Amino acid sequence: MSHATLQRRGQILTELRDRKHVTVRGLADRMAVSEATVRRDLKTLADQHDVLLVHGGATLPQHRDYSFRAKADRNPEAKRTIGQLAAELVPDGDQVFVDSGTTCFQLVAALQGRDNVSVLTTSLRIATELTVPGLNMILLGGQYRAVRRDTVGPVAIHAIEHLRGYVAFIGTDGMSTDFGPAASDIDSAHLYQLIVENARETVLLADQSKFSAPSLFRIARWEQVSKVVTESEPDQVWKQFFEAQDIGLIYPSGEK
Numbered sequence: 001m002s003h004a005t006l007q008r009r010g011q012i013l014t015e016l017r018d019r020k021h022v023t024v025r026g027l028a029d030r031m032a033v034s035e036a037t038v039r040r041d042l043k044t045l046a047d048q049h050d051v052l053l054v055h056g057g058a059t060l061p062q063h064r065d066y067s068f069r070a071k072a073d074r075n076p077e078a079k080r081t082i083g084q085l086a087a088e089l090v091p092d093g094d095q096v097f098v099d100s101g102t103t104c105f106q107l108v109a110a111l112q113g114r115d116n117v118s119v120l121t122t123s124l125r126i127a128t129e130l131t132v133p134g135l136n137m138i139l140l141g142g143q144y145r146a147v148r149r150d151t152v153g154p155v156a157i158h159a160i161e162h163l164r165g166y167v168a169f170i171g172t173d174g175m176s177t178d179f180g181p182a183a184s185d186i187d188s189a190h191l192y193q194l195i196v197e198n199a200r201e202t203v204l205l206a207d208q209s210k211f212s213a214p215s216l217f218r219i220a221r222w223e224q225v226s227k228v229v230t231e232s233e234p235d236q237v238w239k240q241f242f243e244a245q246d247i248g249l250i251y252p253s254g255e256k
Helices: 003-019 024-031 035-047 068-072 076-087 102-109 124-129 154-161 186-198 236-244
Strands: 021-023 052-054 057-059 095-098 117-121 135-139 143-145 150-152 167-171 174-176 180-183 201-205 227-229 248-250
Touching: 003 021, 003 024, 003 035, 003 057, 021 024, 024 035, 024 057, 035 052, 035 057, 076 102, 076 201, 076 227, 095 102, 102 117, 102 124, 102 167, 102 201, 117 124, 124 135, 124 150, 143 154, 150 154, 150 186, 154 186, 167 186, 180 186, 236 248
Parallel strands: 095 117, 095 167, 117 135, 167 201, 201 227, 227 248
Antiparallel strands: 021 057, 052 057, 143 150, 174 180
């Protein structure tokens, strides 16, 4: 997917947040592209559950806090690749935090063969469905969100306040060079901000659909991120940005 395509779809989502409804004709005029291009973009965003198609345009879905299963069905091969690459960064005896996202689920699943690795998580699904020998699973309590099968809120934040020395593996709903990685809901963002603040190192897991995609709530500043793991080589703009920020970029057959 080209950088221009990602930027265009990001602009569509930004306009939707501002306007609540957009038309194909209006988007085509404002972005100086054909209506056919806009329709393709809207169909892709609808397939990803980011927009709801209506006659002549699109609107935001009523509930954007999608279930774990719905998110797992999006880019499954990319997430599996990212999880396997990220798992290579975890040595025996380490302590890691993994978020409740579907990419981190693939990371933990790829930790087969590790010995005495402590895994901190707010994900009930990771804690209960991944029985990997050699892992010490630590589930953090808090307000339970049934749709995401994870915990957030003051109790989870209180637990994180007393933790240090771990490597944080965090996913993102979207990221930009100026704003940083971000989440689509404020509860997750508040939690991840503290997780990143207390971590000895933060590794960002992001498939290519998240590059230049807008999201509302910042979860980290770029200077807090040490590595980015993705499933394929990003475009030159992002590669130059990561190099300038001294952020390690990891992808298949890529540099580390």
